[in-house]
Amino acid sequence: MTDRQAAGWAAVAGIVAVGTGVALGELAAGLVSPSLSPVTAVGGAVIDAVPPGVKEWAIALFGTADKVALLGGMGLLIAALAALSGIVELRRRFAGVAIIAVFGAVGLVAVLGRAELTANAVPVPLLAAAVGMVLLRWLVGRLGEWRTDAGLPSAETPSAATTDAGLPPAETQPAGPGPTAQPPSRRRFFQSLGGTAAVAVVAGLLATTFRGAAAAVSELRSKLALPAPESPAPPIPAGAEVRLDGVGPLVTPNKDFYRIDTALRVPVVDPAQWTLKVTGLVENEVSLDFAALLAKPLIERHVTIACVSNEVGGDLIGNARWLGWPVRELLALAGPKDGADMVLSRSADGWTAGTPLEVLTDNRDALLAIGMNGEPLPLEHGFPVRLIVPGLYGYVSATKWVTELKVTRFADDVGYWTPRGWSERGPVKTSSRIDVPRDGRSVSAGTVAFGGVAWAQHTGIGRVELRINRGAWQPAELAPGISKDTWYQWKLAVPLSSGQYEVQVRATDLDGVAQVEDRAPVAPSGATGFHTVRVDVKS
Ligand SMILES: Nc1nc2c(c(=O)[nH]1)N[C@H]1C(S)=C(S)[C@@H](COP(=O)(O)O)O[C@H]1N2
Numbered sequence: 001m002t003d004r005q006a007a008g009w010a011a012v013a014g015i016v017a018v019g020t021g022v023a024l025g026e027l028a029a030g031l032v033s034p035s036l037s038p039v040t041a042v043g044g045a046v047i048d049a050v051p052p053g054v055k056e057w058a059i060a061l062f063g064t065a066d067k068v069a070l071l072g073g074m075g076l077l078i079a080a081l082a083a084l085s086g087i088v089e090l091r092r093r094f095a096g097v098a099i100i101a102v103f104g105a106v107g108l109v110a111v112l113g114r115a116e117l118t119a120n121a122v123p124v125p126l127l128a129a130a131v132g133m134v135l136l137r138w139l140v141g142r143l144g145e146w147r148t149d150a151g152l153p154s155a156e157t158p159s160a161a162t163t164d165a166g167l168p169p170a171e172t173q174p175a176g177p178g179p180t181a182q183p184p185s186r187r188r189f190f191q192s193l194g195g196t197a198a199v200a201v202v203a204g205l206l207a208t209t210f211r212g213a214a215a216a217v218s219e220l221r222s223k224l225a226l227p228a229p230e231s232p233a234p235p236i237p238a239g240a241e242v243r244l245d246g247v248g249p250l251v252t253p254n255k256d257f258y259r260i261d262t263a264l265r266v267p268v269v270d271p272a273q274w275t276l277k278v279t280g281l282v283e284n285e286v287s288l289d290f291a292a293l294l295a296k297p298l299i300e301r302h303v304t305i306a307c308v309s310n311e312v313g314g315d316l317i318g319n320a321r322w323l324g325w326p327v328r329e330l331l332a333l334a335g336p337k338d339g340a341d342m343v344l345s346r347s348a349d350g351w352t353a354g355t356p357l358e359v360l361t362d363n364r365d366a367l368l369a370i371g372m373n374g375e376p377l378p379l380e381h382g383f384p385v386r387l388i389v390p391g392l393y394g395y396v397s398a399t400k401w402v403t404e405l406k407v408t409r410f411a412d413d414v415g416y417w418t419p420r421g422w423s424e425r426g427p428v429k430t431s432s433r434i435d436v437p438r439d440g441r442s443v444s445a446g447t448v449a450f451g452g453v454a455w456a457q458h459t460g461i462g463r464v465e466l467r468i469n470r471g472a473w474q475p476a477e478l479a480p481g482i483s484k485d486t487w488y489q490w491k492l493a494v495p496l497s498s499g500q501y502e503v504q505v506r507a508t509d510l511d512g513v514a515q516v517e518d519r520a521p522v523a524p525s526g527a528t529g530f531h532t533v534r535v536d537v538k539s
């Protein structure tokens with residue numbers, strides 16, 4: 001084999017290795033969340049980075065095919081770099097692998113810059129890069145074996161006096177390898193290359209299918225015009241935001257909203273196919289489609305939802321303006337029968353939550369929500385329809401991609417998490433958080449501004465207090481809440497001289513019930529204890 005041939009095959013190995021990594025990365029993104037696609041993220045970053053002049057030039061040149069042109073250009077660039085990594089890897093072990101590592105880092109940075117949920121975003125580009133790196137080393141290693149064998153005398157290749165099965169060759173077969181026979185390492189290289197390429201093709205096709213479905217529904221979502229609410233959200237009172245750096249915002253932007261669910265692949269639900277059935281202990285089974293839901297008198301409310309897995313001081317909590325139809329209206333149409341005390345809501349992917357019937361029928365505005373902060377629900381947050389129930393943890397109430405409400409009894413049915421160690425009922429526990437200064441931070445002596453949030457959904461917060469080094473509780477300045485279903489911001493300026501301080505916060509609800517001091521873990525029914533931060537005050 002000539003050096004040129006070896007380099008050519010090394011380039012092909014590089015393209016196959018990187019192509020497989022990219023295809024598996026896209027497949028993983030298609031499974032987990034469309035916003036994690038490394039290719040889309042890098043493409044988006046390129047679009048953001050390109051100077052406006054170049055962008056206009058590209059649009060003028062390619063018209064509406066500009067995105068296709070961008071992706072095609074990226075594909076060519078990736079292929080060129082992948083080929084280069086193969087050639088380099090053949091010259092020097094791990095040199096080509098290092099090039100792919102740089103690719104992976106670029107993909108990771110791009111995804112982190114866009115993904116809806118950053119923690120979830122890390123594994124996908126890492127997977128793509130790791131697959132590319134391992135495959136490159138492996139394929140180039142096989143190529144190296146072939147090259148070594150090809151350079152050796154043919155005596156080194158096993159004699160074909162016997163076949164692979166160990167039998168003597170039939171009379172009619174050629175007697176054995178002549179001087180032009182190929183070593184088995186050649187076959188091994190091509191088998192490895194072909195097998196890997198086949199994996200890439202299958203992964204690529206699957207990824208395209210998944211992305212196609214998600215892209216189609218994303219497109220429908222972006223074209224959806226939400227109806228105006230018949231009853232708009234009450235205005236946010238002046239002064240509801242304490243305006244302290246590190247506290248807030250009062251309304252969490254959709255892209256920063258925490259995401260928790262069991263869905264490995266975000267359910268992709270076409271609103272035109274969506275129906276919600278009310279079944280079980282009802283006088284009439286009712287079925288609702290999306291068009292009918294849009295035609296209902298909708299209301300808009302700010303509601304803070306929280307996860308039962310939120311640790312004291314944690315951030316699995318967010319506040320949004322939800323547009324929807326009160327669940328009680330739908331349940332009234334169905335007419336729950338006597339004895340029913342629970343609604344088991346089910347999502348398109350089979351997940352369930354058990355919510356007390358009373359909470360869905362009382363005057364609190366439990367919603368069949370379609371809008372979040374003025375937009376249709378993001379796919380990750382339950383598009384097209386989810387439940388939002390003020391006062392309950394998400395695991396017993398906030399079913400995303402909801403498709404069924406079964407009116408039933410706690411004695412007869414259980415929600416997904418209850419048999420897995422979480423309590424049957426999940427009212428939100430009153431809690432509070434110190435957002436500034438952050439735990440462990442140094443601040444300068446003088447007046448130190450403390451601030452954060454407190455929540456007691458559907459009861460409301462009455463007061464927030466701070467204590468320093470377990471001293472007397474000092475009342476903080478409590479900002480007006482949007483409603484008792486949302487969190488409240490608070491702040492307090494405290495004069496502190498240099499030294500170490502332990503600062504704790506405590507909230508009391510509008511019924512006068514204080515937050516529980518004893519520490520409890522998140523399981524089975526939500527964490528308790530006071531959020532505590534240590535502050536180092538320097539002169
Ligand atoms: N279909 C479905 N809905 C679900 C879940 C789930 O796993 N599947 N998780 C629930 C939990 S535990 C919480 S805390 C909230 C989180 O909602 P978010 O991801 O929109 O913040 O969704 C709830 N709805």
Ligand SMILES: [Mo]
Nearest residue numbers: 307308394395
């Ligand atoms: Mo949760």
